[in-house]
Amino acid sequence: DQQVKQNSPSLSVQEGRISILNCDYTNSMFDYFLWYKKYPAEGPTFLISISSIKDKNEDGRFTVFLNKSAKHLSLHIVPSQPGDSAVYFCAAISSGGSYIPTFGRGTSLIVHP
Amino acid sequence: SQTIHQWPATLVQPVGSPLSLECTVEGTSNPNLYWYRQAAGRGLQLLFYSVGIGQISSEVPQNLSASRPQDRQFILSSKKLLLSDSGFYLCAWQDEASTDTQYFGPGTRLTVL
Numbered sequence: 001d002q003q004v005k006q007n008s009p010s011l012s013v014q015e016g017r018i019s020i021l022n023c024d025y026t027n028s029m030f031d032y033f034l035w036y037k038k039y040p041a042e043g044p045t046f047l048i049s050i051s052s053i054k055d056k057n058e059d060g061r062f063t064v065f066l067n068k069s070a071k072h073l074s075l076h077i078v079p080s081q082p083g084d085s086a087v088y089f090c091a092a093i094s095s096g097g098s099y100i101p102t103f104g105r106g107t108s109l110i111v112h113p
Numbered sequence: 114s115q116t117i118h119q120w121p122a123t124l125v126q127p128v129g130s131p132l133s134l135e136c137t138v139e140g141t142s143n144p145n146l147y148w149y150r151q152a153a154g155r156g157l158q159l160l161f162y163s164v165g166i167g168q169i170s171s172e173v174p175q176n177l178s179a180s181r182p183q184d185r186q187f188i189l190s191s192k193k194l195l196l197s198d199s200g201f202y203l204c205a206w207q208d209e210a211s212t213d214t215q216y217f218g219p220g221t222r223l224t225v226l
Contacts, residue, residue: 036217043203043205043217046214089156091215099145101155103159105154
């Protein structure tokens with residue numbers, strides 16, 4: 001049973017528009033969430049995170065929103081650029097547990113020029 | 114600053130042959146270490162994690178094993194590879210004192226023929 005779900009395997013967006021990547025989780029013990037970006041044949045790199053005490057965290061073009069009641073988070077990229085084309089993984093951690101992240105299966109974002 | 118190394122970058126091995134992938138971390142002490150596999154079309158599957166020398170936890174039963182002979186060295190092994198072992202193998206480290214980010218190595222592309 002997947003505790004972290006990224007239901008959209010792929011997303012196509014035009015350059016300059018907003019990209020919205022979604023992630024849902026089922027475990028109410030998760031209290032820290034991360035987004036990673038992965039290019040082909042490379043390791044994932046950390047992008048942005050959010051603690052459950054917040055509902056929004058912003059870093060440049062990237063903003064993560066957390067809706068705890070819905071157990072949903074989203075990553076917004078504005079404006080999208082072709083270099084943003086990659087696979088994005090959502091991950092969740094329970095700080096009261098083992099600190100091992102649970103990853104979603106990823107969403108492949110393609111930004112068209 | 115901390116760095117993580119993996120080698121080899123690519124590997125082609127026949128079915129039934131042994132495997133040894135190595136991961137080393139620099140610039141930190143007593144990190145949590147992880148081995149993941151990303152198979153085609155799937156997310157990041159946690160294989161093993163280690164919180165200290167000689168301490169290995171297995172998440173998925175299979176013909177792979179892991180060892181941590183030194184604080185900052187993590188090795189993934191197999192005595193006999195299967196076709197299904199093909200994939201992209203990622204090593205990651207995490208600060209043992211926090212629920213923070215994992216930092217991934219560049220990965221090893223393993224093809225079993």
